[in-house]
Amino acid sequence: LTRARLAESSRNGLVVPEGLIAHGRGEAFDYLLGERTTPSARRATRIAAQWLRAARHPVVSVNGNVAALAARELAGIQRALPRIGVEVNLFHRTPGRAARVARTLERAGVRHVLGVRPTAKIPGLPSDRAFVDRRGILVADVCLVPLEDGDRTEALRALGKRVISVDLNPLSRTSEQADLPIVDEVVRTLRNLAADLRVPGPDPVPGRFASFSAPAALRTARATIHRRLRKERPSRSPPASRRR
Amino acid sequence: LTRARLAESSRNGLVVPEGLIAHGRGEAFDYLLGERTTPSARRATRIAAQWLRAARHPVVSVNGNVAALAARELAGIQRALPRIGVEVNLFHRTPGRAARVARTLERAGVRHVLGVRPTAKIPGLPSDRAFVDRRGILVADVCLVPLEDGDRTEALRALGKRVISVDLNPLSRTSEQADLPIVDEVVRTLRNLAADLRVPGPDPVPGRFASFSAPAALRTARATIHRRLRKERPSRSPPASRRR
Numbered sequence: 001l002t003r004a005r006l007a008e009s010s011r012n013g014l015v016v017p018e019g020l021i022a023h024g025r026g027e028a029f030d031y032l033l034g035e036r037t038t039p040s041a042r043r044a045t046r047i048a049a050q051w052l053r054a055a056r057h058p059v060v061s062v063n064g065n066v067a068a069l070a071a072r073e074l075a076g077i078q079r080a081l082p083r084i085g086v087e088v089n090l091f092h093r094t095p096g097r098a099a100r101v102a103r104t105l106e107r108a109g110v111r112h113v114l115g116v117r118p119t120a121k122i123p124g125l126p127s128d129r130a131f132v133d134r135r136g137i138l139v140a141d142v143c144l145v146p147l148e149d150g151d152r153t154e155a156l157r158a159l160g161k162r163v164i165s166v167d168l169n170p171l172s173r174t175s176e177q178a179d180l181p182i183v184d185e186v187v188r189t190l191r192n193l194a195a196d197l198r199v200p201g202p203d204p205v206p207g208r209f210a211s212f213s214a215p216a217a218l219r220t221a222r223a224t225i226h227r228r229l230r231k232e233r234p235s236r237s238p239p240a241s242r243r244r
Numbered sequence: 245l246t247r248a249r250l251a252e253s254s255r256n257g258l259v260v261p262e263g264l265i266a267h268g269r270g271e272a273f274d275y276l277l278g279e280r281t282t283p284s285a286r287r288a289t290r291i292a293a294q295w296l297r298a299a300r301h302p303v304v305s306v307n308g309n310v311a312a313l314a315a316r317e318l319a320g321i322q323r324a325l326p327r328i329g330v331e332v333n334l335f336h337r338t339p340g341r342a343a344r345v346a347r348t349l350e351r352a353g354v355r356h357v358l359g360v361r362p363t364a365k366i367p368g369l370p371s372d373r374a375f376v377d378r379r380g381i382l383v384a385d386v387c388l389v390p391l392e393d394g395d396r397t398e399a400l401r402a403l404g405k406r407v408i409s410v411d412l413n414p415l416s417r418t419s420e421q422a423d424l425p426i427v428d429e430v431v432r433t434l435r436n437l438a439a440d441l442r443v444p445g446p447d448p449v450p451g452r453f454a455s456f457s458a459p460a461a462l463r464t465a466r467a468t469i470h471r472r473l474r475k476e477r478p479s480r481s482p483p484a485s486r487r488r
Contacts, residue, residue, distance in 0.1 A: 007261035010254075017251035020261050024268020028413065031269075169272065171473075222473050229415075229466050 002069065002187075009068035014100050016092045019065045022147065029168035030185050032225045040220040041184035042192065047212045048144065048164045048180055049196035052081060054204040055142035055162075059085035059114075064092075066146050066186060067101045071108030073190035078110055080197035087115035087136035091129055091149060124155045137161075141207075145174070146186045153177040162209065166190070170221035180212050183221040246313065246431075253312035258344050260336045263309045266391065273412035274429050276469045284464040285428035286436065291456045292388065292408045292424055293440035296325060298448040299386035299406075303329035303358075308336075310390045310430060311345045315352035317434035322354055324441035331359035331380035335373055335393060368399045381405075385451075389418070390430045397421045406453065410434070414465035424456050427465040 006023055009015040037045075052058040058081065062074065067088075078084055088101045095117075102113040118131030120138045129152065132138050143156050146166035150173025156163050157177055165178035166189045175181040182189050250267055253259040281289075296302040302325065306318065311332075322328055332345045339361075346357040362375030364382045373396065376382050387400050390410035394417025400407050401421055409422035410433045419425040426433050 003262060003265055006265065010261045010264075017254045017261075017264050018247060020254075020264035021247055021250065021268040021271065024265040024270070025272040025275075026268070027265065028269040028272030031415070171275075225473055226470060229469055 006065065006068055009064070012100070013097060014104060015064045015068050016097075018092065019063070023065055026147075026168040026185070029170070029183075029225075032228055033168065033183070033221065034224065034228060035185075037184050037188050037192065038221070038224055040217055040224075041182055041189070044180060044182045044212070044217050045184070045189055045192045046196050047210050048182060049193055049199075050204060050210045051142050051162060051164060051180060052084060052144065052193075052197065054206060054209050055140075056206050057085065057140045058083070058142045058144070059087055059136045059140035060144040060146070061087055061089040061137060061148065062101060062105065063088075063090055063147060064097065064101055067104040070146070070187045070190045071105050071110065073187060073194060074105060075109035076194035077190060077197060080194050085114050085133075085136040085140065086110050086112070087133050088113060089115055089132065089137065089152075091152075093128055093131065122152075122155050122159060124158060125151060130155075145178075146190065148174050150174050150177060170218045170225070175218060179214060181214055181217060183217065250309065250312055253308070256344070257341060258348060259308045259312050260341075262336065263307070267309055270391075270412040270429070273414070273427075273469075276472055277412065277427070277465065278468065278472060279429075281428050281432050281436065282465070282468055284461055284468075285426055285433070288424060288426045288456070288461050289428070289433055289436045290440050291454050292426060293437055293443075294448060294454045295386050295406060295408060295424060296328060296388065296437075296441065298450060298453050299384075300450050301329070301384045302327070302386045302388070303331055303380045303384035304388040304390070305331055305333040305381060305392065306345060306349065307332075307334055307391055308341065308345055311348040314390070314431045314434045315349050315354065317431060317438060318349060319353035320438035321434060321441060324438050329358050329377075329380040329384065330354050330356070331377050332357060333359055333376065333381065333389075333396075335396075337372055337375065366396075366399050366403060368402060369395060374399075386453075389422075390434065392418050394418050394421060414462045414469070419462060419465075423458060425458055425461060427461065 006015055010020055088098050098116050102116045105113050114133040114136035120132050120134040121130040122132055142162045144164045153163055153174045154177050163178045164180040165174045166182045166186050167174045170183045250259055254264055332342050342360050346360045349357050358377040358380035364376050364378040365374040366376055386406045388408045397418045398421050407422045408424040409418045410426045410430050411418045414427045
């Protein structure tokens with residue numbers, strides 16, 4: 001179903017060919033991780049909810065793949081944490097695609113989509129990938145970046161922002177650079193995150209963030225893949241007769 | 245460059261969106277394997293050359309991704325082993341796509357492309373995926389299937405054919421079902437295969453195939469991924485100052 005949705009979204013230009021290839025890379029890691037949320041990823045998502053609630057300016061960055069797969073989940077996150085900024089942030093940006101991503105989000109119930117007409121640039125990136133919204137990522141203290149590329153994750157960190165990534169590849173530069181890498185599939189993660197944000201409780205003190213060990217989380221993800229690879233594979237079908 | 249070529253090929257319909265996603269899955273495994281031909285894959289490719297030369301009716305099955313990436317390599321294989329059948333075999337078949345794949349192959353120098361208008365069906369598959377050429381896969385004793393899906397690999401084996409697969413995922417059903425799974429990237433593999441077929445020597449006895457242990461080859465591939473995952477990752481960049 002996910003593949004069919006992305007293929008369909010590529011036909012109308014919401015998702016670019018490069019986004020389909022990137023999705024395939026994620027699928028491979030999801031398969032190796034067992035196609036389910038690991039306990040470690042679930043814990044990381046809970047910490048991410050705390051960070052977003054403790055943030056002064058939380059922002060989530062949205063590309064074509066995320067809009068195609070998880071627009072409803074983003075609306076759920078915004079309902080649970082209305083002050084989170086939702087910003088369109090495209091690697092392959094055209095005005096038409098930015099508007100299409102925004103429309104997809106709005107149809108799913110997201111309000112005040114940022115970044116459709118970018119108003120600022122972050123330093124250290126090729127210009128077409130540096131555009132941001134000055135009410136959004138530019139002033140954010142905590143950025144949630146699902147399916148982000150390594151260069152931008154690095155640039156955001158260099159600006160002193162806390163970066164929460166969602167990336168199935170525990171070896172990617174994004175996972176390695178993020179302060180809080182969630183190694184899990186994006187729809188599952190954003191759904192869990194919305195649930196965590198809905199849990200009632202006192203608001204955390206702004207700027208007081210729960211501690212998190214990114215290297216330990218990535219080690220755990222790699223160990224999960226190890227275990228899955230070591231397991232005996234289902235046996236091969238019996239060889240067919242060769243006499244014909 | 246490979247990504248750009250596939251993205252471009254998807255714009256003109258040679259490659260389907262599902263093919264881009266499948267390519268991404270391969271990329272992830274290629275990364276885990278070190279993005280190079282392992283000694284084990286190289287040995288498997290040499291055995292594959294022996295099998296194709298010992299075959300009475302060797303056929304290579306070609307889909308959109310293979311045509312987009314490795315048409316020249318296929319022409320090289322055909323020059324080295326002129327009696328090999330080159331057959332268009334599409335998971336997502338339309339007459340237009342089949343013709344486009346054939347044209348791509350012919351422009352690269354492949355001759356007598358089979359399967360453009362399928363003339364037979366292999367049993368045990370949904371009808372649109374079962375079409376084959378009765379001068380090609382139907383009568384083949386050895387089938388080389390780069391980037392094939394598990395169902396078809398299984399159906400070919402059930403017909404008593406020897407299947408040589410090229411698939412970067414050592415855990416896929418295709419790799420598991422193949423008699424000779426080559427766990428390597430398709431362009432590298434087909435280039436090596438053409439080189440092996442060019443090595444002069446006496447023709448092998450028809451029907452006398454060198455022995456090969458598929459389970460051992462797959463274990464070796466899994467072990468390579470293990471080792472890569474265990475290696476220490478490059479250290480993270482120093483955290484940026486958070487006081488702003």
